Every structure is written in structure tokens, then in C-alpha cells.
Amino acid sequence: MTSMSSSVDYQALEFEYRPSPDQLAAAPAEHPVIVVGAGPVGLALAIDLAQRGVPVLLLDNDHKLSTGSRAICFAKRTLEIFDRLGCCEPMVDKGVSWKLGRVYFGDEEVYRFDLLPEPGHERPAFINLQQYYVEGYLAERAMALPNLEIRWKNNVTGIAQDAGGVTLNVDTPDGPYTLRAGHVAACDGSRSPLRAMMGLESKGRSFRDRFLIADVRIAGVELPCERRFWFDPPFHPGQSVLLHKQADDVWRIDFQLGWDADPDEEKKPENIAPRVRAVLDSIGAGGRAVDIVWASVYTFACLRMERFRHGRVLFAGDAAHGVSPFGARGANSGVQDADNLGWKLALVSCGVAPEALLDSYAHERETAADENILNSTRATDFITPKSEISKLFRDAVLDLSRTLPFARKLVNSGRLSVPATLRDSALNSADADAFAGTMVPGAVAADAPLMRRGEKTWLLRELGADFTLLVFRAGGDSPSPDAWADACPAGIDLSVRCIAPDELADVEGLAAQRYDARTGATYLVRPDQHVAARWRRAPSVADVRAAIERACAIA
């Protein structure tokens, strides 16, 4: 398929509603998996399932992509997942990378930091890119997969489940019809109609504060590509302001407004313009024409559903959990939900793994949601102190950060989204041997540069679609792949990759360093690229089989 050019106006793109033969069927059509919601999470999950050979039906109540830029920071782990889904390249090409962050307190820059990612990873720490581009590239990829069908303007109005499956009532421009599914993934956003229809809630802490997002295009000025965060600036006293860049020379400005602000008044262009001009004046870009591309006033809450699995219905993304925007953990964690759920749903759907594997999705991602909520709540409490004493300490930290590096570690304008390490997962095999470093069972496998026959490649790129056995070897022959044939339960593939001079050469030594690996060290990596088990010396076939069975909840 040819890629749409980057000049496509993804915001204006409308997808066509097409009637399906299912709508005329005498009995409800049966589908193994139905995904509800074609946002970044639903699209990612549908692509993953389709790539794994599961026929997927994706329903969306609308026929357009995201309105407005919304999520704009896509973190390294999310990009690695998009790589696996075959659509990362255009995102990285289109997205904006920044390295320099500046923090201001009052009228003074208190410090700047260089967000230089550790070298030796294919993908950057993150990119800034409007959500509609991400959805656009995902939708293109989804539409290229033969076993993935998207039905636009298909609005789910009812859901019921029994021992054999899930029944969905769906409304369309041609009237209602009924579908049956083996499993349903609810990726239908923070207001999740499916959640409400099932009488479930997402609970947590609301913050009494309002924020204004303004996306602006500034004529005739080349601003350096930096992120600037102001605490209590003279041009917006008592509140915070964030400025950073997106694709197409659009700048995102985020103004804290306080709880008493009137959202309808604040959204008016004539009220936004002076706020934007004040920011630009302060950075020496005053007097320029400013085009307000999109604006929104929002509030937020940190909350989650008690359980992400309800029988045959799995909740993912904003439907399952919500965070404050500080730290970019909303869309990023949602895509990681999809990454976790895809392979499990595929194995359960085709009968290879038991339903219990889906409990591990819920457990692993509930734990990750707690971690994300904790991080985003901490950032929120720093940015918008909730009491006099909280503000006193916040200001003390900022005061000291001018001159004392230790205090800069306490400044929290959002911690960069990093994937959760699933330490307590029942899918992990406990270490029998001692290892140093961070590649514990449950961690996302770290990337590293490798060479194959003189060609540069990357460790994550080399991992198989299902399970991978990563064998570190200084020399000698690799075991034949047949040697591992008995390590796999029926229906599961095991790829064997040797980090060895004559196969995947670790020329910079970073793979060995990151995995604390000497010759013989062997890692078992899950289909979602998390470490499942590891051994100092070559494991037996029985060891590997036991670890794969554990990772698939096969008793």
C-alpha cells in the first residue's frame, strides 16, 4: 500500500460508513474479537490482533480521527510498539524531537536541562506529534490488513455476556443490528459508554483546577525547539504555563487557569489571544501574527476501574484509567495496554491459552495504571500545590534549584513516561541465577545496536512475533532451531536469536552490558517484548517450556 503523503489533512479526513452484510443477517454474525473505539488504543490493539492472525472487527461511533492535537507526547516505548505494528517510521519522520528543557520561576530561568537520551537505542526518548497524525498512520496501517475490518458510524448501544460470548447491539445510519463476539475490548475512551452500560465506574481523585490548551501557529519567527515551563510567571501570575512544539510549526501552550475560571469565556479567541501574546512577548517573539489552530479548556482526574477484566470484556486505555496530562501517561499507557492485551487475546481466542491469561492482562495493567497515576498525581501536586504549606515547599524547591543541583531533582513538571516493570506478574519465572542491572523478569527488553553481516540492526527489531529465546554466545556453533522444538506448547512459536559475533554481533557491547550477559546467558522474551525468564547458562528444553507455559498461564 502506498502511504498517504504527510500533507494529508488528517483532521478533516472522513471515513465512509459502509453497510455490512452482518446488518441483514438472520442471526447475529459471530466474530472472535470485537474492538470498540478507533482511537490510538483501539487501533493499536486491532492491528496487533490482525498481525497475529486473528480476524478483528473494529467499531467506531464516529467517522473521523481525533479533533484537535490532544495527546502530543509519544514516548520511546510507545514508538517501539508502533514499530512492531509497522507504522512508527512516518510518526518519527513527522514528529518533533526536543532536547533542551528550560524551567522558569517568576521572571527568572532557574535552570535548564538537556534531555539527551541514552545513546544506543533506535528510538528517541519521545516525539511530539499531534494525536490525529498518530491515529492517521495507525488507521492507514489498519486498513492495509486484510483480516481487520473497521466499521465507522457503528455505535454500540447495548452489551450483554453469557458463558458463550458477548452480544452487542449496534446502531448505524441504516438502523440497529446485533453482533456476537468471543471477546470484546472496550477502548472507547474516558467516558466509555460500554463501562456505563455495564454499570461499572472508574473512580479516583478529581483536581479542582482548569487548564487552557492553545495550539498556535506563529508567523515569521524561528523559535528554538525547546520545552519551556514557567512556575508563577509575571505574565500569568500564580499559575503555570507550558510551551512546546508539535509538527507543522504548531506550538502547544498550556495555561493553568484555576478552578474559578469560566471555560466558555476562556475558550473565546479574543480572550486567548492576549494570553498567547504575553507568552510570546516574554520570549522575545512579540508582535507576530498568531493563528489559534485549536483551543480547549479541560479539567482532569486520576482514576481507574477496580478491575480491567469483566469476563469476556476487557477495558483498555482511558476507558480503564485516567491520569493528569503531566508526564504524558494517558495515550502512552493506553498503547501499552494494547501491547499487553494483543498477544494474550490472540492466544486465548484461538484456544491455545486459557482464559486465565486474560487475568494477567488485568493484573499487569492495573499495576501499571497505579504507577502512572502515582507519577501523574505527584507532578500535579507539584505544579498545582493544594495547600499553603505545599506551595511553600514547592517554592522553596524552585528557589534552591537556581543554584543547587539536588533541588532540580525535586522539580516536577511531569516525569517522562516510562513503561512499568511488571515485577509481581504471575507470568514471570523467578530468577534462579544472580544478575545485575534492570532486565529483571517483567521488564521491557532494552534495545541495543547490533550488526548482522555488516548491516546495522537493532535488538528489538530482531525479536520474533511470539516468544523469543535470546542467547548470548561468545563463539562456537548455535544450537539448531530444531533443538527447541519441544520447548513450545502447541500453537506457540519460539524464535531463537543468538547475540554472537557471527550472527547478531554486539559490536558496541551494549547488549551484553544492558542484559548483564556473559556467554551462555539466555533470556526468554514475551511477544510484547517483556522479559519472562532468564538463565546464566543455557537452560534445558524443559526449563524453557516451563517458562513459556507459565508466561501463557498454561497450567
Place this chain on the structure above:
Amino acid sequence: MLITDAHLESPDDFYEALIDTHRDLSAADSHALNARLVLLLANHIGSLDVLRQALALARSAGRPD
């Protein structure tokens, strides 16, 4: 382990210096100074475990429970 036995090398001198540090400050400025002082001393201690013990003991007004 948080040291709660007498550990200051010169208690009276320290106390005088502490009070002197606040001389002529408004209540608000004194509070801000104290906040900075807490942060500086916390960084010097470093250990989260020790800091938690100190926070708990301070919260209970010095009465361990």
C-alpha cells in the same frame, strides 16, 4: 536509623545560630527559610528510610508510637 540520642556537637551554639538565622524575618519569610532548611538537611541525610522516621517522629510531636 534516625539518630535520636544527643548528637549535636555544640547544642547551644546551634540553637543560637538557628534563632539568629531567623532574626528580622517576617513570619512568611521564616516559614520559607524553614522549608529551604528542611530540603537542604533532607538532601544531606539522603536515606529515605531515615527521613521517613524523622517525618513520622516530627508528626507525632516527638512521641514515638
